[in-house]
Amino acid sequence: MPLARRFAVPWFALAALLAAGGLVYLLAPILTPFLAGALLAYIFDPLVDRLEARGLSRTAGTLAVILLAGLAVFGLLLVALPLFQGQFAELSQRIPAAIELIQTRFLPWLAQTFGVVVDPNLDALKTWLTDKAAQNGADWLPTLQTGALAAVGILANLLLIPVVMFYLLRDWDVLVARVAALTPRPWLDAVTRIARAMDAVVGEFLRGQLSVMLALSIYYALALWLAGLDYALPIGLLTGVLSFVPFLGFGLGVLLALLVALLQFADWTGVAWVAGIYLGGQLLESYVFTPRLVGERVGLHPVAVIFALAAFGQVFGFVGVLLAVPLAAILLVALRELRGVYTASAFYSGGYNAASFHAPDPAMAPPLLESHIASLPLVHRGKVRDIYAVGDDKLLIVTTDRLSAFDVVMPTPIPGKGTVLTKVSAFWFDRLKAIVPSQALDIAPESVVAENERDQVAGRAIVVKKLKALPVEAIVRGYLVGSGWKEYQASQSVCGIALPAGLKQADRLPEPIFTPSTKAAVGAHDENISFEATAALIGAGLAAQVRDVSLALYKAAAEYALTRGIIIADTKFEFGLDEAGKLVWIDEALTPDSSRFWPADQYRPGSNPPSFDKQFVRDWLEASGWNKQPPGPALPPEIVARTAGKYDEAMMRLLALH
Numbered sequence: 001m002p003l004a005r006r007f008a009v010p011w012f013a014l015a016a017l018l019a020a021g022g023l024v025y026l027l028a029p030i031l032t033p034f035l036a037g038a039l040l041a042y043i044f045d046p047l048v049d050r051l052e053a054r055g056l057s058r059t060a061g062t063l064a065v066i067l068l069a070g071l072a073v074f075g076l077l078l079v080a081l082p083l084f085q086g087q088f089a090e091l092s093q094r095i096p097a098a099i100e101l102i103q104t105r106f107l108p109w110l111a112q113t114f115g116v117v118v119d120p121n122l123d124a125l126k127t128w129l130t131d132k133a134a135q136n137g138a139d140w141l142p143t144l145q146t147g148a149l150a151a152v153g154i155l156a157n158l159l160l161i162p163v164v165m166f167y168l169l170r171d172w173d174v175l176v177a178r179v180a181a182l183t184p185r186p187w188l189d190a191v192t193r194i195a196r197a198m199d200a201v202v203g204e205f206l207r208g209q210l211s212v213m214l215a216l217s218i219y220y221a222l223a224l225w226l227a228g229l230d231y232a233l234p235i236g237l238l239t240g241v242l243s244f245v246p247f248l249g250f251g252l253g254v255l256l257a258l259l260v261a262l263l264q265f266a267d268w269t270g271v272a273w274v275a276g277i278y279l280g281g282q283l284l285e286s287y288v289f290t291p292r293l294v295g296e297r298v299g300l301h302p303v304a305v306i307f308a309l310a311a312f313g314q315v316f317g318f319v320g321v322l323l324a325v326p327l328a329a330i331l332l333v334a335l336r337e338l339r340g341v342y343t344a345s346a347f348y349s350g351g352y353n354a355a356s357f358h359a360p361d362p363a364m365a366p367p368l369l370e371s372h373i374a375s376l377p378l379v380h381r382g383k384v385r386d387i388y389a390v391g392d393d394k395l396l397i398v399t400t401d402r403l404s405a406f407d408v409v410m411p412t413p414i415p416g417k418g419t420v421l422t423k424v425s426a427f428w429f430d431r432l433k434a435i436v437p438s439q440a441l442d443i444a445p446e447s448v449v450a451e452n453e454r455d456q457v458a459g460r461a462i463v464v465k466k467l468k469a470l471p472v473e474a475i476v477r478g479y480l481v482g483s484g485w486k487e488y489q490a491s492q493s494v495c496g497i498a499l500p501a502g503l504k505q506a507d508r509l510p511e512p513i514f515t516p517s518t519k520a521a522v523g524a525h526d527e528n529i530s531f532e533a534t535a536a537l538i539g540a541g542l543a544a545q546v547r548d549v550s551l552a553l554y555k556a557a558a559e560y561a562l563t564r565g566i567i568i569a570d571t572k573f574e575f576g577l578d579e580a581g582k583l584v585w586i587d588e589a590l591t592p593d594s595s596r597f598w599p600a601d602q603y604r605p606g607s608n609p610p611s612f613d614k615q616f617v618r619d620w621l622e623a624s625g626w627n628k629q630p631p632g633p634a635l636p637p638e639i640v641a642r643t644a645g646k647y648d649e650a651m652m653r654l655l656a657l658h
Contacts, residue, residue, distance in 0.1 A: 037164025216240035428589035467576030571595035612650035
């Protein structure tokens with residue numbers, strides 16, 4: 001048997017993963033500086049990239065970033081150490097009085113009430129503390145620092161962290177390129193897409209966690225100061241900063257705060273206030289800060305975030321805390337991949353019109369240029385879809401294999417195209433239903449036509465509610481391309497919306513923009529209109545709702561599609577109103593026909609990237625000399641095959657079918 005056939009990649013990957021985990025476990029005591037340096041290099045790489053873009057060499061940019069980071073840490077120590085030194089010395093002067101209180105009041109009360117006799121040698125301890133408190137705190141603070149550095153030295157040599165950070169940060173792009181070069185070519189697209197998704201998750205996590213640390217530091221410092229606690233600022237900052245490690249910030253902070261409160265306040269009221277502040281802080285962290293600033297950014301439940309950090313910390317110690325963020329990102333992306341495969345599977349039957357997902361393979365079914373459903377009255381035949389009435393309140397929409405280019409329907413169908421558009425629309429209708437409901441009904445299209453007509457609707461039709469369509473198309477542009485690029489070159493605006501100067505073709509816009517248009521009949525061209533013109537057509541309130549919903553749909557879809565290796569450059573939506581006047585999503589949803597899809601790994605600003613749509617047809621038509629007037633020319637077989645392949649690839653990526 002050939003070696004390639006005997007080589008089981010999944011088992012090899014599992015063995016490599018187990019070996020790597022065991023190696024990390026064994027080397028954990030010495031890995032801390034390397035992992036810390038790698039994490040810092042990852043965090044600061046975008047900043048070095050910016051400096052490099054401004055003309056600095058990679059080495060100079062790396063040195064500048066490390067120097068700035070070191071100065072920031074040094075400045076923080078210059079401010080924090082004297083503050084802690086003075087307050088710690090003051091606190092030490094209060095401890096003998098507290099010990100005397102314990103000896104003269106608490107221990108006699110304990111013996112009288114419970115019969116428990118405790119006779120520690122507190123006089124010697126009080127004498128030692130009094131002598132130390134009489135000295136300048138600076139005389140014995142170095143001893144404390146030496147002990148702390150010795151403890152840290154057991155884990156790693158701190159001086160090694162900036163060295164590791166320098167070399168990794170300087171060579172970051174080279175190392176990433178080398179890893180990419182070693183990736184098996186058939187896996188390259190998937191690995192690139194997953195790596196980018198993990199990068200996005202880790203970046204959002206770190207930004208979110210820093211926001212949580214800042215919010216908690218402000219809360220604890222301010223709340224403890226308002227409660228009158230003497231050491232509110234250092235304790236509050238310590239609690240917030242150490243919150244990155246689960247339970248460490250809260251646990252250490254509450255112990256220090258309660259100790260100070262017991263020494264400072266004459267009754268239990270102040271102590272109760274401090275305890276309440278920490279209880280409130282824990283509730284804010286668990287139910288407000290972490291869910292909103294970390295969980296919502298990452299897409300991971302806060303409990304899962306906390307569990308990941310705690311679990312890796314338990315298994316690998318401090319090294320595990322450093323590993324937790326990237327490994328949690330890997331697990332999250334893997335779970336998203338598995339979820340996509342599951343929801344697109346026949347077992348789950350995701351989306352609307354479940355029968356459509358069990359349809360025959362479109363490659364095996366003959367292409368459908370035009371449907372002929374005699375059992376239902378024909379309502380409308382559009383560029384791609386044929387619409388039939390199902391009673392008085394429902395419609396059957398059949399997506400044919402017709403292809404429209406330059407607003408002209410081609411005479412040659414694209415096999416499987418109707419099935420792709422139907423499945424992709426059903427997927428998006430279901431995924432984004434929390435933003436706006438769709439007109440789709442969970443009724444099998446085969447059930448509303450005659451038996452001898454079912455082959456015309458299987459896999460390519462949906463049953464929908466009959467609604468009143470709005471007379472505008474809602475177009476959202478996230479990138480500067482197509483007619484928008486042409487208009488920008490002439491006026492530095494798109495549909496009257498001013499854009500920053502210096503943008504290139506296919507550049508990502510600072511924010512997606514809403515550019516509505518009129519709905520043209522078959523053979524006619526849509527015309528862009530302003531938002532004010534849209535408001536005049538359908539009313540200001542409804543126009544604003546259409547705009548806001550369209551932008552929300554685009555942003556949610558674009559974020560997901562990017563995890564599948566697809567950039568949604570722009571798209572169009574259509575909406576209608578139900579009997580109650582509620583906005584409903586109609587027609588198709590974020591398909592290769594209604595959207596401009598780009599492969600993320602081939603995206604380069606400054607040129608028009610290749611598309612997952614009918615670009616092969618457009619290019620061939622442009623070169624054929626056709627005058628773009630009906631009728632369209634017949635398409636060559638190779639153009640038909642390549643276009644069908646692009647539609648199918650877009651569906652496979654989005655629905656995670658590969």
